[in-house]
Amino acid sequence: MIDFIHAHSTRLYAIAAATLSLIAYYVQDLPTGLILALVAAVLGTGEAIQRIEDRKTHQALLLDPPYADRS
Structure with a gap:
């Protein structure tokens, strides 16, 4: 469940x-x-979500890019 929340935190926040x-x-x-x-x-939750997304982006930048098979 934690992995799901971490993977989809932006969607859940929205x-x-x-x-x-x-x-x-609607509730007057x-x-x-x-x-x-x-x-x-x-707003506080949005800040936390932004930090999670920034961390995921930073981790992705450290990975080697995938190469398409050019056969």
Whole structure:
């Protein structure tokens, strides 16, 4: 499960951000403090996701490029 989350962290983040946005829009009685706390949590999670993606990109840059079979 952890490997799945690590491999698809950006997609899961996008789903969570979209879901929270829809909930904040359609549920009228949410307190403003709760909405602001959710926004802060989403921004913090986005930063963590960015660091994961940067780490994966850095690891990929260290690998030798794949070569196509030119037969």
